[in-house]
Amino acid sequence: MKVLSNLIVPGSQEYIAKAARIIRDGGLVAFPTETVYGLGANALDDAAVAKIFKAKGRPSNNPLITHLHSLDQLSLIADLDSSRITDWISKLSHLFPGPISLVLPAKELVSKNVRAGGNTVAVRFPKHPIAQALLIETNLPIAAPSANRSSELSPTTAEHVAKGLGPVVDLIIDGGTCDVGLESTVLSLVNPQPVLLRPGAITLEELQALLGPIEIADKFSETAVLPSPGLLRKHYAPKTPLRLRRQVRLDKIPRPAAFISFSREVTREIGCNFDHTVELSGDGDLRTISRKLFSTLHSLDQLKFSLIVVDECTNQGLGRAILDRLSRAAAF
Ligand code: TXA
Numbered sequence: 639m640k641v642l643s644n645l646i647v648p649g650s651q652e653y654i655a656k657a658a659r660i661i662r663d664g665g666l667v668a669f670p671t672e673t674v675y676g677l678g679a680n681a682l683d684d685a686a687v688a689k690i691f692k693a694k695g696r697p698s699n700n701p702l703i704t705h706l707h708s709l710d711q712l713s714l715i716a717d718l719d720s721s722r723i724t725d726w727i728s729k730l731s732h733l734f735p736g737p738i739s740l741v742l743p744a745k746e747l748v749s750k751n752v753r754a755g756g757n758t759v760a761v762r763f764p765k766h767p768i769a770q771a772l773l774i775e776t777n778l779p780i781a782a783p784s785a786n787r788s789s790e791l792s793p794t795t796a797e798h799v800a801k802g803l804g805p806v807v808d809l810i811i812d813g814g815t816c817d818v819g820l821e822s823t824v825l826s827l828v829n830p831q832p833v834l835l836r837p838g839a840i841t842l843e844e845l846q847a848l849l850g851p852i853e854i855a856d857k858f859s860e861t862a863v864l865p866s867p868g869l870l871r872k873h874y875a876p877k878t879p880l881r882l883r884r885q886v887r888l889d890k891i892p893r894p895a896a897f898i899s900f901s902r903e904v905t906r907e908i909g910c911n912f913d914h915t916v917e918l919s920g921d922g923d924l925r926t927i928s929r930k931l932f933s934t935l936h937s938l939d940q941l942k943f944s945l946i947v948v949d950e951c952t953n954q955g956l957g958r959a960i961l962d963r964l965s966r967a968a969a970f
């Protein structure tokens with residue numbers, strides 16, 4: 639099979655085996671998941687995990703998500719003594735593997751760097767076949783944040799990873815474009831009531847139907863004790879300034895400006911006010927919008943616009959995750 643560059647390789651068995659060796663030896667492998675690409679290292683190895691923080695320029699107080707191939711591995715890194723927690727996990731279990739991460743009480747075995755020194759660990763069972771193959775081949779928990787520099791846009795293709803991180807990664811496995819396109823839902827189960835720390839493709843409504851009332855972490859929290867440092871206000875941002883549609887006056891837009899429209903109707907209505915318009919969906923379909931959003935922002939970022947203006951959608955279902963990322967990207 640064709641090797642795309644020195645770093646980007648296909649997800650064949652040969653390269654899965656090579657990637658697994660790199661992870662076991664304490665190196666860094668970027669791999670596709672159904673949400674975004676992750677930058678993986680052995681979650682039990684302090685020195686390997688420290689390399690992730692260095693490669694990303696990530697603040698050391700921001701913990702990492704640990705990826706597992708099956709529920710059987712969970713008790714290795716999470717403390718499952720509480721029946722309240724195991725009851726919640728069984729109610730959620732049909733969502734695994736999938737785009738949701740659970741914050742649970744941690745066992746000591748998981749690197750303190752993964753936990754950012756705390757006593758909880760976020761775990762996820764990714765659905766992407768390449769991520770699963772890598773997890774099975776290494777048979778180790780793999781810590782993996784999104785494979786981008788801290789506070790920048792998450793990567794949804796192998797090329798985004800190569801461009802953003804380059805040679806600090808030992809290998810990038812190419813799995814094409816990520817299907818969901820937005821990072822996983824993060825749900826904390828360590829308190830008496832579940833807390834939604836980050837909205838994602840597994841929606842708040844779905845979780846409420848399964849678990850009952852759910853607290854929503856203040857999305858712009860900047861308090862000393864961070865419930866989830868990924869909730870810092872400025873995050874997920876392209877380099878080009880970005881504003882939401884309601885934040886701009888159409889007659890005062892700096893030039894040249896690009897518009898990301900969510901439907902044909904909106905393109906017709908206001909597209910003419912911009913130098914360039916990208917329509918993510920003809921009919922406002924949220925799954926299509928989420929799949930294309932980050933890759934569109936990555937491409938527009940190359941074109942040196944003065945401003946990117948983005949359409950808005952409902953704050954329900956997947957729309958909550960889309961608006962969450964956009965409002966952070968627009969924070970200034
Ligand atoms: O979809 C995803 O979740 C991707 C793929 C690669 O799995 N990963 C990802 O990781 O988005 P990252 O590090 O970019 O975002 C993880 C989020 C951060 O907001 C972090 O603060 C939060 O999860 N987090 C991780 N461990 C935590 C913990 N123990 N307690 C609270 N929040 C935690």
Ligand code: MG
Pocket residue numbers: 783784792
């Ligand atoms: Mg990230």
